Amino acid sequence: MKIAVCLRRVPDTAEADVKVDGTGKGIVEDRLAFTINEADNYALEEALLLKEQRDAEVSLVSVGPKEADEVLRMGLAKGAAGAVRIDDKELQGSDGLALAEVLAAYFRKNPVDLVFTGCIAQDVEDSQVGPALAQLLGWPHTSYVVKLDCGDERMTVRRELEGGFLEVKDIARPAVVSIQTGGNTPRYASILGIKRARTKPLEALEPGAIDLDTSKAGEAGSRTRLERLYVPEVVSAAEMIEGDVSEKAGRLADILKEKGVS
Amino acid sequence: MSGIMVLAEHRHGDLRDVSHEVLSAARNLAEKTGEQVEAVLLGQGCDEMAQRLAAQAHRVIHAEHPAFRDFNYETWQQALVRLVKGREPSIVMIPHTAFGTDLGPSLAVELGVGIVSDAIGFEPGPDGLKVTRGVYGGKLNAERFISTTPALVMVRQSHFKPDQPGLEGEVVNWDPGDVGSGLRTRFISLEEVPSTGIDITKADVVVGIGRGVKEEKNIGPIREFAEHIGAVLAGSRPVIDAGWLEKERQVGSSGKTVKPRVYIALGISGAFQHVAGMTGSDTIIAVNKDPHAPIFAVAHYGIVDDLHKVVPALREKLA
Structure with a gap:
């Protein structure tokens, strides 16, 4: 079985101050660390677990700049056999569906049995690429998957719904499965794995090399367009407690005591 | 049209x-x-x-x-x-x-x-x-x-x-015509996430922790603080995903909705998935290093600082 995992390089903004750049459509990247998209890391783990259970080969695909090679190298170090990066210089402004078109073009040329994606990208937060990719390929999909049991022809998955419920369903292959975070424990790359990854194939492709219909990608090929990014006005009624740590803690202790908490 | x-x-x-x-x-x-x-x-x-x-x-x-x-x-x-x-x-x-x-x-x-x-x-x-x-x-x-x-x-x-x-x-x-044929996916059942007896929705005071706790070993002092003030410990998605707290302690749209008298959010940025599960709390206190964290939009009291400094100082004041 051939398994592919789609990986996205994203800025780690969880605890960072995110600023809009001069174009109004991007963010200031200078002081941000970049990493593998969190849900994609879980998707990669799911693929590697499957490889260990069955006779399967795992490959990686990313649409991104040269720097995305770091993310792919890490995936190779964890156990994937090869990686491809589709350069996104000519694909700027692609929305979720356009990105799915790029990946669909690649998989039409390089068929696999199963594609894993993360269920959400932590930067754009669209949750679109997996299901859209499946539809473009004429395959079924399933999303928010936290558990996957793989049979010879079909798979049983558990999807996470809101409010503490799981939906159990089965799905035929080939398919695209979007993985939710928390269902497995992503491994770390071993020293040996990192060494081995240096000699594994990591290929960079231009969009032309995958027979992409460029009228369907980039900003011109997208049916939605980013107008602007901005910092939302925080309408906060919060009383901000100032002072040094001891003063802040003192004031907070008083508030808690007032509320009968101590 | x-x-x-x-x-x-x-x-x-x-x-x-x-x-x-x-x-x-x-x-x-x-x-x-x-x-x-x-x-x-x-x-x-x-x-x-x-x-x-x-x-x-x-x-x-x-x-x-x-x-x-x-x-x-x-x-x-x-x-x-x-x-x-x-x-x-x-x-x-x-x-x-x-x-x-x-x-x-x-x-x-x-x-x-x-x-x-x-x-x-x-x-x-x-x-x-x-x-x-x-x-x-x-x-x-x-x-x-x-x-x-x-x-x-x-x-x-x-x-x-x-x-x-x-x-x-x-x-x-409306008659939808031919639907349900040629399907490649099939619904089997809905399952409830198994219960281990923890119920954060009944708590009067909740201490919620997020990505800002950084490492599992940092939870110890926060747990002790929560116990001291009679609060139940809960968390946002990253903390649950990492396996640091049980799934039943997850607050948010894919976890539980809580409405305690006091909710103390420590190192939680306030993504809407989390806020959806706690915005009904009577009093919300947020501690976060990022002054622009969305959690401050729903908080009643806010402290911009490192939770690992604030919690021990607060514990001391409440000794």
């Missing part, structure tokens, strides 16, 4: 709150565009739900079919492609939930239309619809423009207020 079509979501024989919220958002937008709102209900044995939707819509398109007994994006998509092509709405709204996001992107591909996720605001214009949505964990907003008709939007849950009845729409029974 006009009208705003809203897909209703239901589970266990009842409409989910998000259906009323999206209808409310659609009503507000329809007032600006002078259009009508059409609710779409696909199900089996849903007459009562159809009547309830009619109070929030000018028309309810109601299709009864055995294939709609359990949710499957494939059957919903078969029906919706037919319905949208037939009725030609200008906008189609579906909930941004595990139900809606499983369906929306592939439906958009099939219809050849543009789609925007997680919508929180709408501005109609002569050339199309401008949609506001959060990105980067709610730290920024993005305005996206959809140039196709219809425009497909997935609407954030727990964002719009659902209280907008007052209409008496007609319920139109």
Whole structure:
């Protein structure tokens, strides 16, 4: 079985101050660390677990700049056999569906049995690429998957719904499965794995090399367009407690005591 | 070509709150565009739900079919492609939930239309619809423009207020035709996440921890502090995913909704998925290093500082 995992390089903004750049459509990247998209890391783990259970080969695909090679190298170090990066210089402004078109073009040329994606990208937060990719390929999909049991022809998955419920369903292959975070424990790359990854194939492709219909990608090929990014006005009624740590803690202790908490 | 079509979501024989919220958002937008709102209900044995939707819509398109007994994006998509092509709405709204996001992107591909996720605001214009949505964990907003008709939007849950009845729409029974054949995915069952007896929803005081705790070993002092003030310990998604707290301690849209007297958010940035589960708390206290963290928008008291310094100092003051 051939398994592919789609990986996205994203800025780690969880605890960072995110600023809009001069174009109004991007963010200031200078002081941000970049990493593998969190849900994609879980998707990669799911693929590697499957490889260990069955006779399967795992490959990686990313649409991104040269720097995305770091993310792919890490995936190779964890156990994937090869990686491809589709350069996104000519694909700027692609929305979720356009990105799915790029990946669909690649998989039409390089068929696999199963594609894993993360269920959400932590930067754009669209949750679109997996299901859209499946539809473009004429395959079924399933999303928010936290558990996957793989049979010879079909798979049983558990999807996470809101409010503490799981939906159990089965799905035929080939398919695209979007993985939710928390269902497995992503491994770390071993020293040996990192060494081995240096000699594994990591290929960079231009969009032309995958027979992409460029009228369907980039900003011109997208049916939605980013107008602007901005910092939302925080309408906060919060009383901000100032002072040094001891003063802040003192004031907070008083508030808690007032509320009968101590 | 006009009208705003809203897909209703239901589970266990009842409409989910998000259906009323999206209808409310659609009503507000329809007032600006002078259009009508059409609710779409696909199900089996849903007459009562159809009547309830009619109070929030000018028309309810109601299709009864055995294939709609359990949710499957494939059957919903078969029906919706037919319905949208037939009725030609200008906008189609579906909930941004595990139900809606499983369906929306592939439906958009099939219809050849543009789609925007997680919508929180709408501005109609002569050339199309401008949609506001959060990105980067709610730290920024993005305005996206959809140039196709219809425009497909997935609407954030727990964002719009659902209280907008007052209409008496007609319920139109619609025959969806051939649906449910050629399926490659099959619904098996709904399972409840197994209980281990922890119930954070009954707690009077909740201490919620987020990504800002950094490492599992840092939880010890926070746990001790929580115990000292008689609070139950809970967490946001990253903490649960990492396995540092049990799944039943997760606060948010995919976890539990809590409404304690006091909620203390430590190192939680305040992504909407988390806020949806705690915004009903009487008093919210937030400690976060990032002064722009969205959590401060819902907090009553805020401290911009390192929780690992604040918690020990606070523990000392409350000794």
